[in-house]
Amino acid sequence: xxxxxxxxxxxxxxxxxxxxxxxxxxxxxxxxxxxxxxxxxxxxxxxxxxxxxxxxxxxxxxxxxxxxxxxxxxxxxxxxxxxxxxxxxxxxxxxxxxxxxxxxxxxxxxxxxxxxxxxxxxxxxxxxxxxxxxxxxxxxxxxxxxxxxxxxxxxxxxxxxxxxxxxxxxxxxxxxxxxxxxxxxxxxxxxxxxxxxxxxxxxxxxxxxxxxxxxxxxxxxxxxxxxxxxxxxxxxxxxxxxxxxxxxxxxxxxxxxxxxxxxxxxxxxxxxxxxxxxxxxxxxxxxxxxxxxxxxxxxxxxxxxxxxxxxxxxxxxxxxxxxxxxxxxxxxxxxxxxxxxxxxxxxxxxxxxxxxxxxxxxxxxxxxxxxxxxxxxxxxxxxxxxxxxxxxxxxxxxxxxxxxxxxxxxxxxxxxxxxxxxxxxxxxxxxxxxxxxxxxxxxxxxxxxxxxxxxxxxxxxxxxxxxxxxxxxxxxxxxxxxxxxxxxxxxxxxxxxxxxxxxxxxxxxxxx
Ligand SMILES: Nc1ncnc2c1ncn2[C@@H]1O[C@H](COP(=O)(O)OP(=O)(O)OP(=O)(O)O)[C@@H](O)[C@H]1O
Ligand SMILES: [Mg+2]
Numbered sequence: 001x002x003x004x005x006x007x008x009x010x011x012x013x014x015x016x017x018x019x020x021x022x023x024x025x026x027x028x029x030x031x032x033x034x035x036x037x038x039x040x041x042x043x044x045x046x047x048x049x050x051x052x053x054x055x056x057x058x059x060x061x062x063x064x065x066x067x068x069x070x071x072x073x074x075x076x077x078x079x080x081x082x083x084x085x086x087x088x089x090x091x092x093x094x095x096x097x098x099x100x101x102x103x104x105x106x107x108x109x110x111x112x113x114x115x116x117x118x119x120x121x122x123x124x125x126x127x128x129x130x131x132x133x134x135x136x137x138x139x140x141x142x143x144x145x146x147x148x149x150x151x152x153x154x155x156x157x158x159x160x161x162x163x164x165x166x167x168x169x170x171x172x173x174x175x176x177x178x179x180x181x182x183x184x185x186x187x188x189x190x191x192x193x194x195x196x197x198x199x200x201x202x203x204x205x206x207x208x209x210x211x212x213x214x215x216x217x218x219x220x221x222x223x224x225x226x227x228x229x230x231x232x233x234x235x236x237x238x239x240x241x242x243x244x245x246x247x248x249x250x251x252x253x254x255x256x257x258x259x260x261x262x263x264x265x266x267x268x269x270x271x272x273x274x275x276x277x278x279x280x281x282x283x284x285x286x287x288x289x290x291x292x293x294x295x296x297x298x299x300x301x302x303x304x305x306x307x308x309x310x311x312x313x314x315x316x317x318x319x320x321x322x323x324x325x326x327x328x329x330x331x332x333x334x335x336x337x338x339x340x341x342x343x344x345x346x347x348x349x350x351x352x353x354x355x356x357x358x359x360x361x362x363x364x365x366x367x368x369x370x371x372x373x374x375x376x377x378x379x380x381x382x383x384x385x386x387x388x389x390x391x392x393x394x395x396x397x398x399x400x401x402x403x404x405x406x407x408x409x410x411x412x413x414x415x416x417x418x419x420x421x422x423x424x425x426x427x428x429x430x431x432x433x434x435x436x437x438x439x440x441x442x443x444x445x446x447x448x449x450x451x452x453x454x455x456x457x458x459x460x461x462x463x464x465x466x467x468x469x470x471x472x473x474x475x476x477x478x479x480x481x482x483x484x485x486x487x488x489x490x491x492x493x494x495x496x497x498x499x500x501x502x503x504x505x506x507x508x509x510x511x512x
Pocket of ligand 1: 220222376409
């Protein structure tokens with residue numbers, strides 16, 4: 001969106017020479033109009049979509065800016081001071097119009113530019129502000145930017161500079177808007193449901209942890225919502241628009257963990273056919289979520305500690321170290337302090353990760369949230385399978401209050417999911433839940449590969465491959481349930497490597 005011709009006009013006001021003799025833009029309307037209409041300037045594309053509010057107590061400057069911006073195709077509103085500007089914005093909002101940008105003078109009677117900026121920064125979805133001052137000095141510019149101004153222009157105004165600033169501010173405004181929408185959308189995908197005192201406390205801890213970059217260690221039993229907490233923490237931080245990279249440390253075979261975390265160069269080991277960026281690099285500018293950190297092999301722990309300390313990583317097979325800007329959030333259901341005692345976990349890494357400890361309570365400690373959680377899951381599950389909304393009968397609600405939930409929120413979700421499959425009406429009854437609780441048809445996952453495996457239907461599988469998948473899914477689901485959702489114990493029970501077990505669970509969608 002270049003504005004080359006404007007440069008030839010010179011300045012918008014005051015004593016900067018232009019190729020026009022006599023009064024400058026901003027001091028004579030006829031001259032200004034002539035200057036603007038004789039220009040062969042290409043207008044900013046999409047300008048007509050934007051309303052810009054010009055605030056200045058000097059009528060000439062207001063007019064000059066208005067004409068310049070209108071010439072560019074913008075729709076322009078004007079106000080004489082901050083107070084009037086706020087009133088105009090409110091009026092326009094009520095009428096369904098939105099300002100894309102405010103260009104405001106600093107020195108004005110009745111709410112000056114800095115005051116206006118402060119007011120706007122307190123209101124959600126406010127337009128970005130560019131300040132203009134004839135009395136500009138560095139401290140004031142710094143103060144303005146600290147208070148959230150996007151740019152600071154000095155009088156006499158240069159038209160090119162004005163347009164460059166407008167363009168930048170609009171771009172920034174659009175980005176901010178996009179980010180806000182994106183954030184809201186993402187937060188929607190990972191809601192932290194529950195209004196109990198325990199959940200409120202957790203929420204306030206998340207909010208406090210979100211404003212710093214120190215590592216966070218989330219602990220809690222299986223299925224309590226550790227990953228939901230980690231995602232909410234990321235979304236509440238100023239890295240929200242950066243990447244959130246979740247790494248399940250237990251699912252990576254020990255021999256591959258270094259290359260998974262730090263990446264590798266092509267040919268650095270057998271099987272390294274391509275250069276690969278590791279999770280640390282992928283999380284640059286965002287959050288790295290090291291899930292099941294208690295299962296990280298000791299050798300990898302040493303390397304992770306080094307990376308956290310130096311904020312640098314080196315890909316396997318490379319000699320070049322790369323800086324990474326990441327916020328580390330780790331989670332575990334293991335007792336890491338005990339693992340440190342047993343020398344299964346490095347003490348120095350434990351202390352480095354445990355700077356901000358967040359404990360997610362087991363569901364039995366906030367059982368009062370079961371109803372809200374159930375409503376949330378039922379709505380979500382119904383939407384997923386295109387069913388009408390489904391509620392809970394009073395006896396179902398009462399029954400839910402009596403369950404111990406060793407598998408916590410995940411178990412609740414699975415229970416509801418199972419019961420939903422066998423309920424026909426618009427309400428889940430206690431009998432539907434009971435059916436699942438007694439280990440009836442629910443032993444088959446109502447979702448994914450094992451959906452058809454209810455009762456003897458597994459034998460109806462159309463192919464041998466499908467039959468094998470369904471039986472395998474059923475087997476793992478049953479074993480997992482027998483171990484209260486504890487993956488480590490299930491793996492031990494089955495004599496399987498934990499990373500192998502995780503891959504199976506992920507394959508059959510058994511870890512939601
Ligand atoms: N407070 C909550 N609000 C909404 N959903 C929740 C909440 N807590 C947990 N969940 C849901 O419960 C399931 C398990 O949560 P999550 O995966 O975060 O648990 P976890 O503690 O990481 O489990 P694990 O120890 O097995 O890794 C997910 O489907 C998640 O969306
Ligand atoms: Mg988890």
